[in-house]
Amino acid sequence: MEAKTENRTRAEELLAGIAEEHLPDAIAALERLAKKGAEKTAGTERASGGDAITIYTDGGCHGNPGPGGWGAVVIADGDARQISGGEEKTTNNRMELTAAISALSAVRNTERFAGRKIDIFTDSQYVKNGISSWINGWKKNGWLTSQKKPVLNKDLWQLLDELNSALAPSWNWVKGHAGVEFNEICDELCQKEIARFE
Numbered sequence: 001m002e003a004k005t006e007n008r009t010r011a012e013e014l015l016a017g018i019a020e021e022h023l024p025d026a027i028a029a030l031e032r033l034a035k036k037g038a039e040k041t042a043g044t045e046r047a048s049g050g051d052a053i054t055i056y057t058d059g060g061c062h063g064n065p066g067p068g069g070w071g072a073v074v075i076a077d078g079d080a081r082q083i084s085g086g087e088e089k090t091t092n093n094r095m096e097l098t099a100a101i102s103a104l105s106a107v108r109n110t111e112r113f114a115g116r117k118i119d120i121f122t123d124s125q126y127v128k129n130g131i132s133s134w135i136n137g138w139k140k141n142g143w144l145t146s147q148k149k150p151v152l153n154k155d156l157w158q159l160l161d162e163l164n165s166a167l168a169p170s171w172n173w174v175k176g177h178a179g180v181e182f183n184e185i186c187d188e189l190c191q192k193e194i195a196r197f198e
Contacts, residue, residue, distance in 0.1 A: 051077065052117040055103045055169070058176070058186035059095025059124070060194065067197030068092070070099035071189025073182045074106055076113060081106070082185065086193030096124040097156040099186070100131075104163040118169035123176030123183055130157065131164055132171050 054075040061068030069086035083102060087095075100122060107113050122128055135157060138144070143151045151157060174180050176187070 052119060053107055053113055054182075055100075055107070055118065055120040056174075056180075056182035056186050057096070057099035057103050057120065057122050057124075057127075058183060058190050059092065059097070059099040060187075060190050061090055061092050061095055062194055062198065065089050065091050067194050068095040069190040069193025069196075070095045070102065071186040071193070072099050072103035072106075073185055074103055075182070076116075080182070080185075082189060084189040084193050086190075086197060088197045091153075093124075093126055094153055094156060095190070096122065096127050097153055097160060099190075100127055101156060101159050101163060104160075104167055104169065108163065108167060118167055119172060120169045121172045121174045121180075121183065123174050125173060127160075128171050128173045131160055135161055 055072060056075075057070070057072045059068065059070035067086070067088055068090035069084065071082070071084040074081045074083070083106060085098070085102065100120065103120070104118075107118060137146065138151045138157070139161075141148075143154050145151055174183050176183060
């Protein structure tokens, strides 16, 4: 507030020394400078980490259970970082969950990403519906399904739930094998990981 008052006083002093016929031009020049300053500040804020982070994830295995892999792409600040991993014997659903957990963990462990909006895209209805809806009932029922059976992959769901609570991402479903660029890249990463165990 003090800086604003000081700037106003300086502006008034400058204007006081200008002939009346030149005042409109001087005021217009000051307004242009103020606008430029505001644009520069906004640009600095954007460069220092105000942009949203976009994540794509995919997981799969050959045989279910069988050798599995997962892939994710974390898009931020103009970069698309690819991460992947796999297991010798696993299930499709575990790999889908692991992809989301790994990507969100990478975001949480990157200091400059703190506080940013996150949009995550998965081609797994299991993951999207599970974390967005079903998990509330599971927790309420003591990690039992509506059929009173233990929730499968509880260990991974608990990890994902913790990350979801901490980061509050927006969950989105995308159709797999439909030409969506980053989903296709995730699938390629996944297949490469599977091949390592076959």
